Amino acid sequence: MSQQLEYTVFQMEAGWMAILASTQGLVGTTLPRPTAEETLRQVGGGVDRATRSDDHFADLVERFRSYFSGGRPSFPDRLDLSGATSFQHTVWEAARLIPYGETRNYGWLAERVGQPRTARAVGQAMGRNPIAIIIPCHRVIASGGKLGGFGAGLAMKRFLLRLEGAAAQQIPGG
Numbered sequence: 001m002s003q004q005l006e007y008t009v010f011q012m013e014a015g016w017m018a019i020l021a022s023t024q025g026l027v028g029t030t031l032p033r034p035t036a037e038e039t040l041r042q043v044g045g046g047v048d049r050a051t052r053s054d055d056h057f058a059d060l061v062e063r064f065r066s067y068f069s070g071g072r073p074s075f076p077d078r079l080d081l082s083g084a085t086s087f088q089h090t091v092w093e094a095a096r097l098i099p100y101g102e103t104r105n106y107g108w109l110a111e112r113v114g115q116p117r118t119a120r121a122v123g124q125a126m127g128r129n130p131i132a133i134i135i136p137c138h139r140v141i142a143s144g145g146k147l148g149g150f151g152a153g154l155a156m157k158r159f160l161l162r163l164e165g166a167a168a169q170q171i172p173g174g
Contacts, residue, residue: 005050007043008057009036014068018043019057020050025078028130031152031160032068044130067133070163072100075134083130087113091125098139101164105143119143127151133160 005027009018015032016039028044040047054061063073081089094112098104104112106119106126113122126137127149138160142148150157 005046006053006056007040007047007050008052008054008061009039009043010054010061010064011036012065012068015039017064018047019060020044020047021057022080022082024080024082026131026134027080027083029064029132029134031132031156064133068163077134079131079134084128085125087121088125088128091122092129092131092135095126095129095135095137095140098136101166103139103141103161103166105141106148107143109140123148139164139166 003022003024005020005022007018007020009016011017012032015034016030016036017032018028018030018036018039019026020028020043027046030039030042033039033042060077063075066073079092081092084092090113091109094109097112106122107116109126110116110119110122115121122140123142126140129135129137129151132138132152138150138157140148147154147157
């Protein structure tokens with residue numbers, strides 16, 4: 001990616017978050033982390049070539065603050081998924097359709113993208129999701145009601161589902 005990149009890093013009660021974007025759209029976001037340094041490492045390799053631009057992301061930062069305070073902001077933001085395979089792109093766009101506070105399983109998502117026998121590949125695509133919350137991979141659980149995997153850990157996945165008010169039966173171990 002040779003286009004100009006911009007980023008911001010910000011703190012809120014839940015921790016530090018970062019956002020990275022190109023001129024085409026969002027490239028990466030993080031989930032809350034304990035330190036700004038850890039957050040910047042998590043947002044992706046492009047941050048070392050990016051320009052910090054807090055003003056550019058002010059609206060999105062406020063929507064993240066609202067989300068982590070229990071609000072229900074929308075995230076219609078443009079995404080730059082140019083680093084993704086076409087399968088990942090399709091899976092991630094389908095995941096964006098999962099309603100707030102609800103869960104779907106990997107098999108459902110595989111069917112949604114027209115490839116019902118690819119639940120494992122769907123799980124792998126979700127595991128590579130670079131744009132947390134906006135692509136709500138936390139809303140995708142394993143069949144049989146298990147949480148499945150989550151890059152930020154199952155405690156964070158459970159936290160996000162509870163934050164959204166997912167029904168207790170939708171949160172394994174909840």
